[in-house]
Amino acid sequence: xxxxxxxxxxxxxxxxxxxxxxxxxxxxxxxxxxxxxxxxxxxxxxxxxxxxxxxxxxxxxxxxxxxxxxxxxxxxxxxxxxxxxxxxxxxxxxxxxxxxxxxxxxxxxxxxxxxxxxxxxxxxxxxxxxxxxxxxxxxxxxxxxxxxxxxxxxxxxxxxxxxxxxxxxxxxxxxxxxxxxxxxxxxxxxxxxxxxxxxxxxxxxxxxxxxxxxxxxxxxxxxxxxx
Numbered sequence: 001x002x003x004x005x006x007x008x009x010x011x012x013x014x015x016x017x018x019x020x021x022x023x024x025x026x027x028x029x030x031x032x033x034x035x036x037x038x039x040x041x042x043x044x045x046x047x048x049x050x051x052x053x054x055x056x057x058x059x060x061x062x063x064x065x066x067x068x069x070x071x072x073x074x075x076x077x078x079x080x081x082x083x084x085x086x087x088x089x090x091x092x093x094x095x096x097x098x099x100x101x102x103x104x105x106x107x108x109x110x111x112x113x114x115x116x117x118x119x120x121x122x123x124x125x126x127x128x129x130x131x132x133x134x135x136x137x138x139x140x141x142x143x144x145x146x147x148x149x150x151x152x153x154x155x156x157x158x159x160x161x162x163x164x165x166x167x168x169x170x171x172x173x174x175x176x177x178x179x180x181x182x183x184x185x186x187x188x189x190x191x192x193x194x195x196x197x198x199x200x201x202x203x204x205x206x207x208x209x210x211x212x213x214x215x216x217x218x219x220x221x222x223x224x225x226x227x
Contacts, residue, residue: 003116016169027166064093120156127155
């Protein structure tokens with residue numbers, strides 16, 4: 001049903017997630033990030049409320065493992081959930097309940113954690129982690145996340161076709177500097193997300209400048225804009 005990775009860029013201090021699923025609009029339910037706090041993926045038979053709940057615990061100073069342990073201990077129907085957590089120092093934690101669907105697995109590495117369910121094989125998350133940790137640290141975090149998601153698909157991905165995907169990165173601004181979603185594609189949701197990212201990346205810095213210093217921002221280059 002879902003495979004995902006959450007990761008931190010040690011160079012920039014950014015945090016981000018990449019996710020894909022056979023279900024519609026996966027990123028709307030599963031990916032939760034908070035600038036200066038961390039990221040949570042809540043998936044399988046998803047309870048979106050667990051995302052902000054875990055982020056609140058991180059914001060209060062708990063480690064990812066302590067936050068996750070308490071949520072697992074106190075949450076009803078937790079055995080249906082698959083969760084990953086990363087904080088701004090790169091510490092990670094993960095949980096897959098007994099009712100997690102199909103072939104499921106998780107893996108963590110330096111500054112990253114990946115997990116999936118209804119997978120083609122249990123090596124998919126490890127392939128994602130290996131790609132992230134082996135990628136060029138000078139690349140944008142969003143690109144490293146995309147490469148990791150593509151590696152997961154190349155390693156087998158979900159047992160069936162994926163139809164939705166999302167890519168999200170939080171950095172110095174309090175708002176996400178990348179928030180791209182393919183809510184439904186008949187085929188190859190990850191391929192569609194790659195096209196979106198390739199189109200957005202050259203424009204990303206322009207939007208950051210427009211938010212922080214509009215007087216010096218580049219012109220939009222569209223009809224009606226004479227700036």
